[in-house]
Amino acid sequence: MLSLGFLLLSLAIGPGSPTPAADARSDTLRRFGLDPSSSLDSRVTTTPPSVLKMFEELGGPAPTPHALTPEEKQQLAEALAALSPLQRRVLGQRLRSLSFLDGMPNTALTSTVNPDGAYKLFDVTIRAGVFRQTVSEWLTEKERGCYDDSASPLSISIEAGSKPAIVYALLHEATHVVDSSLHVTPAPAAGGTTPAAPEPTAFTRGVWVDAATPESRYRDPLLVSACFRPGGKVRPIADAPAVYGALARTPFPSLYGSRNWYDDLAEFVALYELTQTLGQPYRIVIRRGAETIFTDEPMKSSLVLGRAASVKELLTTPSPRGQGGTSPAPPPSPEDVAPRTIPP
Numbered sequence: 001m002l003s004l005g006f007l008l009l010s011l012a013i014g015p016g017s018p019t020p021a022a023d024a025r026s027d028t029l030r031r032f033g034l035d036p037s038s039s040l041d042s043r044v045t046t047t048p049p050s051v052l053k054m055f056e057e058l059g060g061p062a063p064t065p066h067a068l069t070p071e072e073k074q075q076l077a078e079a080l081a082a083l084s085p086l087q088r089r090v091l092g093q094r095l096r097s098l099s100f101l102d103g104m105p106n107t108a109l110t111s112t113v114n115p116d117g118a119y120k121l122f123d124v125t126i127r128a129g130v131f132r133q134t135v136s137e138w139l140t141e142k143e144r145g146c147y148d149d150s151a152s153p154l155s156i157s158i159e160a161g162s163k164p165a166i167v168y169a170l171l172h173e174a175t176h177v178v179d180s181s182l183h184v185t186p187a188p189a190a191g192g193t194t195p196a197a198p199e200p201t202a203f204t205r206g207v208w209v210d211a212a213t214p215e216s217r218y219r220d221p222l223l224v225s226a227c228f229r230p231g232g233k234v235r236p237i238a239d240a241p242a243v244y245g246a247l248a249r250t251p252f253p254s255l256y257g258s259r260n261w262y263d264d265l266a267e268f269v270a271l272y273e274l275t276q277t278l279g280q281p282y283r284i285v286i287r288r289g290a291e292t293i294f295t296d297e298p299m300k301s302s303l304v305l306g307r308a309a310s311v312k313e314l315l316t317t318p319s320p321r322g323q324g325g326t327s328p329a330p331p332p333s334p335e336d337v338a339p340r341t342i343p344p
Helices: 004-010 020-032 049-058 070-081 085-094 128-132 135-144 165-182 237-247 261-277 308-314
Strands: 095-102 108-112 122-127 154-159 208-210 283-288 291-296
Touching (some): 049 108, 085 308, 108 165, 165 261, 261 308
16 A cells, blocks of 8 residues: 555656656646736636535525635635644645535535546636634534524533634635545545445545445444444434543544544544644533533644654644745644543
8 A cells, every 4th residue: 555655756756757647737737827926816616516516406505606815815814824844735736626606505615627537637716605603603503403402501611712714714725635545544436435444544544444334343232323433413402421431432533523524534633733733722612501511622632742743744834824934843642641531
């Protein structure tokens, strides 16, 4: 199995005889008119018809184009600056378009421009509403959708700081592009299907059996039936402490990340960058009225952070950007972080 390091090296092959991969790359870039040296903000454009067609096929009201305001352009600039060097490099080589829509039924969509191509390009489409929320507001809204809190004194909040939600959304989607390009999770078989017994990667080994099935020790019924998974359900909010207690016994960074290995990776990278690089908190808090009855901080867990070494190429040095030229530091080892502790 090719290592991520080898794949990174393959992106920077020096002059020499063209390889089939190099030919496929240049042919694809020429065909779609993509200049890899162009800035990422120059890729902001109207949503391609192929993406709009996907929403038409879902039914429901059609999303509408959104033109960025000056304030939103500033938020987007902050989000692009928050990407890791590898994310920026791969997006530079693979991102055809970045667009924004009002009225999307989901938050974001990363779609392949040329699914049958040997060198794939991607479109990223994001719901413009994220510009009006902080990361905390957006993640709280998303998480609350998993619970019925009618006639209950309980409430759930995600405390993740005051950065614009676009920062988190773009970190997540950029990771999907990197994963689809470099196969940080196991590569699909021919035709886009997942092999019955895929060879694990460093990130999935010991955690996932296949794309949607965790290893048995992490296969808790409360997580398998969570609302984010296919066939999952909305639970009474009284079940929330048990749900997050089950999550705390796993290496998954979030409930959404427990749904499949693609989102496990995207959530891990986004939350690592948010907490370790941008210095923001990430707490799951359940309250009864004003009383806090449950708190968990997944990105302080040795079980979660112990996975950082397997994707270190995707991560940024854990020091705030813009505060001097510190040398990149390696991700923490399991011995460097505290075990997950949960109040009763």
